[in-house]
Amino acid sequence: MIPLSPPSAIRPPLTEARSSLWRDAWHRLKKNRLAVIGGALLAGLTILCIAGPWFLRMSYQEQDLDLGAAAPSAAHWFGTDTLGRDLFVRLLYGGRISLGVGLCATFVALTIGVIYGAIAGYLGGKIDATMMRLVDIIYALPFTIFVILLMVFLGRNIILLFVAIGAVEWLTMARIVRSQIMALKKMEFIEAARSLGLSNTRIIFRHLLPNALGPIIVYTTLTIPAVMLLEAFLSFLGLGVQPPMSSWGTLIKDGAEKMEEFPWLLIFPGSIFSLTLFSLNFLGDGLRDALDVRGAQD
Amino acid sequence: MFRFIFRRLVQVIPVLFIIITATFFMVRFVPGGPFTAEKAIPPEILRNIEAHYGLDQPLGRQYLNYLGKIAHGDLGPSFKYSNRSVNEIIADKLPVSLELGALSLACALSVGLTLGVLAAVRRNSGLDYLASSLGMLGICVPTFVLGPLLVLFFAIHLGWVNASGWYTAADRVLPALTLGLVYAAYIMRLTRAGMLEVLHQDYIRTARAKGASEFRIITRHALRGGLLPVVSFLGPATAGILTGSFIIETIFQIPGLGREFVNSAFNRDYTLVLGTVMLYAGLIVVLNLATDVVQVWLNPKLKFA
Numbered sequence: 001m002i003p004l005s006p007p008s009a010i011r012p013p014l015t016e017a018r019s020s021l022w023r024d025a026w027h028r029l030k031k032n033r034l035a036v037i038g039g040a041l042l043a044g045l046t047i048l049c050i051a052g053p054w055f056l057r058m059s060y061q062e063q064d065l066d067l068g069a070a071a072p073s074a075a076h077w078f079g080t081d082t083l084g085r086d087l088f089v090r091l092l093y094g095g096r097i098s099l100g101v102g103l104c105a106t107f108v109a110l111t112i113g114v115i116y117g118a119i120a121g122y123l124g125g126k127i128d129a130t131m132m133r134l135v136d137i138i139y140a141l142p143f144t145i146f147v148i149l150l151m152v153f154l155g156r157n158i159i160l161l162f163v164a165i166g167a168v169e170w171l172t173m174a175r176i177v178r179s180q181i182m183a184l185k186k187m188e189f190i191e192a193a194r195s196l197g198l199s200n201t202r203i204i205f206r207h208l209l210p211n212a213l214g215p216i217i218v219y220t221t222l223t224i225p226a227v228m229l230l231e232a233f234l235s236f237l238g239l240g241v242q243p244p245m246s247s248w249g250t251l252i253k254d255g256a257e258k259m260e261e262f263p264w265l266l267i268f269p270g271s272i273f274s275l276t277l278f279s280l281n282f283l284g285d286g287l288r289d290a291l292d293v294r295g296a297q298d
Numbered sequence: 299m300f301r302f303i304f305r306r307l308v309q310v311i312p313v314l315f316i317i318i319t320a321t322f323f324m325v326r327f328v329p330g331g332p333f334t335a336e337k338a339i340p341p342e343i344l345r346n347i348e349a350h351y352g353l354d355q356p357l358g359r360q361y362l363n364y365l366g367k368i369a370h371g372d373l374g375p376s377f378k379y380s381n382r383s384v385n386e387i388i389a390d391k392l393p394v395s396l397e398l399g400a401l402s403l404a405c406a407l408s409v410g411l412t413l414g415v416l417a418a419v420r421r422n423s424g425l426d427y428l429a430s431s432l433g434m435l436g437i438c439v440p441t442f443v444l445g446p447l448l449v450l451f452f453a454i455h456l457g458w459v460n461a462s463g464w465y466t467a468a469d470r471v472l473p474a475l476t477l478g479l480v481y482a483a484y485i486m487r488l489t490r491a492g493m494l495e496v497l498h499q500d501y502i503r504t505a506r507a508k509g510a511s512e513f514r515i516i517t518r519h520a521l522r523g524g525l526l527p528v529v530s531f532l533g534p535a536t537a538g539i540l541t542g543s544f545i546i547e548t549i550f551q552i553p554g555l556g557r558e559f560v561n562s563a564f565n566r567d568y569t570l571v572l573g574t575v576m577l578y579a580g581l582i583v584v585l586n587l588a589t590d591v592v593q594v595w596l597n598p599k600l601k602f603a
Contacts, residue, residue: 133313136586139534140317140579142571144563145324152329175530175586176488179593183526186599211495215527218491222437222484229440233545237560249440256443260450266443274438281434288491 028290035286038279045276049095056089072264079264081254087268090246095272097241098248101161102228108166109227110220113173118204120174121181132178135171143168147239161240165227176219180212214288221284225277248273299591302602306587310580317579318368318572322361325568332377332566351377364572373576374569378562384573387558392577394464395542395554398473403539405478406485411528413482414489418497418524419516429486436483445476445549462551473550477543481535488531493524522596529596533589537581541574 029035072079078087120131147164154160184190185208193207209216232249234240241247248269255266333339333347348354352363367374373384417429439447452472453461459468496502497520505519542556555574562570594600 129309132586133309136313136579136583137317137320139537139582140575142321142324142559142563142575144560145321145328145571148328148563149324152327172531172534175533175589176527179526179530182593182600183523183597186597214491214495215488218487219527219531222487225437232440232442237564252440253442256446259443259446270439270443274435277438278434 025287025290029286032286032289034282035290038282038286041275041279042283045095045272045279046099049092049099052092053089053096056092078268079262081265082258082262085244087251087265090244090251091248091269091272094246094248094251094269097158097245098228098231098273099276101158101165101231101247102224105162105165105169105227106220106223108162109169109173109223110216112166113170114177114209114216116170117174117177118181118209121178122185122200122204122208124182128178132175135174138168139171144237147234147237151239156242158241161231161234164234164239165230169223169227169230173216173219173223176215177209177212180215181208184208184211210291213291217284217288221277221281224280225273228273299594299602303587303591306590310583313583314576314579318365318576319361321572321575322364322568323357325563325566325571326357328566330566332568334566351375364569368576373573376567376570378565378567378570384569387570388555388573388577391542391553391555391558394552395547395556396540398470398477398546398552398554399536399540399542401470401474402478402481403536405474406481406539409479410482410485411489414486414528415493415516415521415524417486417490418493419512421494421497430490433483433486433490436479437487439480441476441480441543441545442549444479445472445546448472448476449549462549464550464552469550473546473552476549477539477546481539484531484535485528488527489524492527493520496520496523499523525596526593529589529592533586534582537578537585540581541578 078091080086081090116131116135120128143164146167147160150160150164154163181204190203190207193203198207228247228249231240231247232253235242235247235250236253241250243250251269252266252273255262255269259266331353333344339347345354352360355363364374371385373388376382376384376387379387413429413433417426417433420426449461449472452458459471460466463469502515502519505515510519541559542552542554544556544560546552547554547556555577558570559574559578561567562574591602594602
């Protein structure tokens with residue numbers, strides 16, 4: 001159960017309370033070995049993808065048609081694709097796109113979805129009904145048409161991916177948060193918080209949302225891979241990144257088509273993708289436990 | 299409850315109206331038309347074709363005509379498949395997608411819920427790690443990898459089923475597995491998270507204190523709260539599964555509706571876009587209503603508002 005804040009007269013300043021919540025969480029997170037490994041791997045991969053290409057002699061579009069698809073070797077660590085392009089280099093460049101789209105679009109979706117869902121669930125009634133019908137409408141609008149329209153206005157632009165994906169991915173998050181908030185707001189500690197005269201904003205952000213963190217974090221770690229794969233789908237339709245530029249999603253997609261003859265074209269992108277997702281997942285689980293306001297009873 | 303459902307069903311009409319209107323003008327805003335081909339059609343013929351479909355009239359006029367038609371249940375002719383109406387195309391392909399979707403959903407729910415509950419109840423045990431890793435694997439392996447892998451193994455190496463097609467009962471197995479396992483992974487992760495939130499709450503301790511069996515505590519008490527995230531996820535997810543998947547239908551050569559969603563947009567087949575969108579919108583609205591009803595039914599403290 002959440003510790004109730006004392007009445008405002010004797011309450012310590014807000015900043016202090018907040019920093020101790022986060023400081024406690026940080027201490028608990030540091031003790032969680034899996035979460036630390038996950039976070040370190042993620043940070044390492046990100047730095048490698050951002051900085052790696054600066055130190056490479058090869059570019060992602062350099063072809064060696066005579067070489068063709070070659071197995072991994074000293075010259076090409078992860079092998080080359082059918083056009084003789086170095087897979088390691090393409091993976092690094094692809095990581096910039098995939099990590100960028102995955103993390104940024106998810107962050108946007110997370111922010112909008114959590115705030116929207118929390119407001120709808122907490123206020124209820126007509127406001128909730130109107131807000132959720134708007135969600136239904138956005139769900140149903142044809143995604144492909146929307147993306148084509150965006151392309152007409154923005155051109156073939158990487159920003160298009162962020163906008164298109166961010167616009168749809170927050171919807172399910174909003175529904176999940178709303179259902180959690182609706183269940184939580186009927187519980188005794190919220191009634192107590194309300195009878196203490198706390199503001200709605202404070203009740204939502206300090207008392208309700210911390211108790212819904214588990215599903216929020218898990219759905220976030222589910223959204224990131226979904227976003228990266230949606231990017232691959234858009235690219236497949238010709239609406240995302242185009243060769244010779246790559247993303248992890250498109251590399252996996254190409255690899256899947258040739259997995260019998262040139263298995264490394266699937267194995268390396270697939271492994272990097274999975275490694276990233278597993279790291280994210282461990283970090284997410286660790287964060288969830290570290291921020292668990294009900295304490296570690298089990 | 300019936301008043302609640304009735305009120306929500308009345309809301310369906312304005313929601314569908316907004317979706318139809320927005321989609322109608324969105325598709326018309328996209329450059330190109332249904333008869334824009336690589337090989338240009340002579341302008342006189344193009345004019346004839348457009349007059350035949352009423353595309354030469356002012357846009358507002360076309361919109362009103364279209365609304366009048368769909369009020370009578372006529373979704374109009376397809377522009378791409380000549381001599382076929384949108385009603386016929388949907389009647390033809392929807393049953394295929396519904397069948398595949400129902401099978402996948404059954405697979406996703408049975409695998410996902412079982413593993414999710416077991417993982418949460420036996421938290422941090424070997425079983426939890428196994429189930430959680432399987433769940434993560436299901437999320438890491440996208441359908442366009444899982445599908446070909448299953449085909450390679452079960453169809454080509456073992457020869458148990460056909461690699462593609464939609465003729466015999468055995469043809470249903472691989473597509474349903476591919477689609478179902480991905481959703482199973484999502485459901486497993488969400489069930490585990492939801493159950494963990496609930497399992498250490500006071501009313502579970504009360505149930506345990508009064509001597510209820512572990513099975514009864516999980517099925518009668520914990521699942522009610524623990525399923526909330528899954529239920530909210532399932533509304534839109536079910537609508538997506540039932541209307542078909544572009545990727546699955548392409549891999550396995552299935553004549554379902556999923557490909558029409560994407561192809562109709564690229565073909566600028568205005569009426570088919572609107573028809574499929576209306577179908578999907580109807581499903582979304584009805585399924586989201588259903589999940590809201592289930593939520594109240596699961597949680598006795600909530601009321602129909």
